[in-house]
Amino acid sequence: MADITLVEAVTQALAYEMRHDPDVIVLGEDVGKDGGVFRATVGLLDEFGPERVRDTPLAESMIAGLAVGMAAQGLKPVAEFQFMGFMYPGYDQIINHASRMRNRTRGRITCPVVFRAPYGCGIHAPEHHSESTEAIFAHIPGLRVVIPSSPARAYGLLLASIRDPDPVIFLEPSRLYRWSKQAVPDDGKALPLDKCFTLRVGTDITLVTWGAMVKETMAAAETLAKEGVSAEVIxxxxxxxxxxxxxxxxxxxxxxxxxxxxxxxxxxxGADISALIAERGLMYLQAPVQRVTGYDTIVPYARLEKFYLPSEKQIIDAVNKVMEFA
Amino acid sequence: MNVIATFEIAYYQYLNEASLLVETLPSDLKNPHELQKIYRLMVLLRTFDSKAIALQRTGKLGTYPSTRGQEATFVGIGAALQKSDVFVPYYRDVGVLMQRGVKLSDILLYWGGDERGNYSSMAEDFPYSVPVGSQPLHAVGIATAIKIRKQKRAVLTVCGEGASSQGDFYEAMNVAGVWKLPVVFVVSNNQWAISVPRSAQSASQTIAQKAIAAGLQGEQVDGNDVIAVYERVSQALKRARETNEATLLEIITYRQSDHTTADDASRYEPQGVREEEWKKEPIERLKKYLMNTNAWTEEQEHALHKECASDVEKIVHEYINAVPQAPESMFDHLYETLPDIYAEQREHVSHKEAVAHG
Structure with a gap:
């Protein structure tokens, strides 16, 4: 079995589920012949045909609204937005309709849609192509927000998201799309949603992260280990x-x-996680919780994004500060 | 210069303002029993509507959007739909919903502030769409599913002329044209989007011609003429079912009420216009026609009003006596299975004392 990238794992999961569930439909801009701007849907049109792999007109609200209607009919649409920065026209459909349909019809109509989008900066893309606004969705009742950080988790979590009976926002870190490869058996095995993954076991400090920052966080944990600090990475x-x-x-x-x-x-x-730790686990803490995040700025254009992204050094500095707290 | 595109917009009327047939009666409606059935529904709708406003005025119902004067539009649409079709409403469609298995007491329940009002209906029909103009996209999504499954069914969605200014409205028509979807878009043009008149909504000569840019057929229909509404909606549905061609119907009517009970149209509606428009109102128009053709009598009229009043009393009784939802029910349909992290909040609200508001 050849090792595959994260974006190839997305394709593998879509193809697996389309083979096994005729109700799964892929739709979005350029998802057909072009195979998507990141090639996440490459080969699907040839295998499943234009009824199930649908190039849409260029209108993101329409993509989201169509998916709501299709899902109500028992289909399982996987709708692709080309970049997270272009999801915003679809927010009304996602927030006012997809997230609420089950609740407002008391379960009569449900909305098992997966809204996929690449997200995050660090790929030297033009403006609006580097957003990390996952918190907007995380604030909305009725939604799930799922973010993979490895090829295996992209495969297993996307399968789980398609099979989930409720709407899922599935955000794929574009910086990790082709960063690493691993063997991902195409066995149709989903990974659990609503669960953290402990990537590294440690005893001195807990590093909590998701998406592309898993890369810098794991690197920091390795460096810290050499300095004698045992970090657990979640x-x-x-x-x-x-x-x-x-x-x-x-x-x-x-x-x-x-x-x-x-x-x-x-x-x-991070603010919410920090608050929950304060509310429920204050007595466990030997030092204040620290956050290492992007700045409260608009994500800068490509030339400055390396200064925007939290670095391995920033993480190590924050850990040292916490470790040294008296 | 070469003219490379031209278009025409037809206007359809069967029963004119003087209750005279100006076109041949459609064959479906030749049996007087059919028009009597439609007439009964229109009277029931107006009786219900007046009662709903009265309930709101006496504090027994929340904000309610009246359909007074628009009975032909909605009853006509409902009569034209087949059971196997799917209906995607906006929020002024009681006259359709009452023909789609929705209990009238549930319509009160909804406007009285209870989600269960969205439950009873034909299984596939959508609930109200309050975000204006967002629902045509659901209709094309449903129509896509129907087409993928090669079913001979149609989807019909309604919005107001104000909603036709929304991007979603155009996006829906656009994809319906490109993908050839079995859908009918109805714009109930009642001349007012809350306080903004039709003339300030769009410089387009008709709303119907907005279909042309999307590659669809568009036409205007006299919305106070239930025969025209029934016939044109039936034809559009048939075209959708049989040939996957979408249509935009602009149904011209007049809002003989405030926008909702929370509105006061005297702030913006020119004096006298409503009264002038009332001369075209749909119920009297149909009644006169039925009487002129010996298909209705004053005795039947009297009995019908009595029957409608009694039906509405029963509906109100059922509404008023609905068992309240438990507070924790706000968590019951949030997800199929409530995630663990919200269990504490659910437990909390189940013991919470109601907070007085207002």
Whole structure:
């Protein structure tokens, strides 16, 4: 079995589920012949035909609204937005309709849609192509927000998201699309939603992160190990609803926590995790929780994005600060 | 210069303002029993509507959007739909919903502030869409599913002329044209989007011609003429079912009421216009026609009003006596299975004392 990238794992999951469930439909801009701007849907048109792999007119609200209608008929649409920065016209459909349909019809109509989008900066893209606004979705009741950080988790979590009976926002870190490869068996096995993944076991400090920042966080943990600090790394993976139990259990063990995310700091998901630790686990803490995040700025154009992204050094500095707290 | 595109917009009327047939009666409606059935529904709708406003005025119902004067539009649409079709409403469509299995007491329940009002209906029909103009996109999504499954069914969605200014409205027509979807878009043009008149909504000569840019057929229909509404909607549905061609119907009527009970149209509606428009109102128009053709009598009229009043009393009784939802029910349909992290909040609200508001 050849090793595959994260974006290839997305394709593998879509193809697997389309082969096994005729109700799965892929739609979006350029998802057909072009195979998507990141090639996440490459080969699907040839295998499944234009009825199930649908190039849409260029209108993001329409993509989201169509998916709501299709899902109500029992289809399982997987709708692609080309970049997270272009999801915003679809927000009305996602927030006012997809997230609420089950509730407002008391379960009569449901909305099992997966809204996929690449997100995050660090790929030298033009403006509006580098957003990390996952917190906007995480704020909305009725949604799930799922973010993979490896090829295996992209495969397993996307399968789980398609099979989930409720709407899922599935955000793919574009910086990791082709960063690493691993063997991902095409066995149709889903990974659990609503659960954190502990990527590295440690005893001195808990590092909580998700998406592309898993890369810098794991690197920091390795460096810290050489300095004698044993870091536990948690990939939150489903940021809504949050698996706070796994995070609290880790913090109970380590007594220290740093939260790392690429998104702007204010009202980021890190703020909520930090608040939950304070509410439920204050007595575990030997030092204040620290956050290492993007700045509260508009994501800069490509030339400055390397200054915007939280770095491995920033994470190590924050860990050292926490470790040295008296 | 070469003219490379031209278009025409037809206007359809069967029963004119003087209750005279100006076109041949459609064959579906030749049996007087059919028009009597439609007439009964229109009277029931107006009786219900007046009662709903009265309930709101006495604090027993929340904000309610009246359909007074628009009975032909909605009853006509409902009569034209087949059971196997799918209906995607906006929020002024009681006259359709009452023909789609929705209990009138549930319509009160909805406007009285209870989600369960969205439950009873034909299984596939959508609930109200309050975000104006967002629902035509659901209709094309449903129509896409129907087409993928090669079914001979149609989807019909309604919005107001104000909603036709929304991008979603155009996006829906556009994809319906490109993908050839079995859908009918109805714009109920009642001349007012809350306080903004039709003339300030769009410089387009007709709303119907907005279809042309999307490659669809568009036409205007006299919305106070239930025969025209029934016939043109039936034809558009048939075209959708049989040939996957979408249509935009602009149904011209007049809002003989405030926008909702929370509105006061005297702030913006020119004096006298409503009274002038009332001369075209749909119920009297049909009644006169039925009487002129010996298909209706004053005795039947009297009995019908009595029957409608009694039906509405029963509906109100059922509404008033609905068992309240438990507070924790706000969590019951948030997700198929409530995630663990919200269990504490659900437990909390189940013991919470109601907070007085207002």
């Amino acid at each position: 990939d939150v993976a489903t940021i809504k609803p949050l698996d706070i139990e796994t995070i609290l259990a880790s913090v109970e063990k380590t007594g220290r926590c740093v939260i790392i995310h690429e998104a702007a700091r204010t009202c980021g998901v």
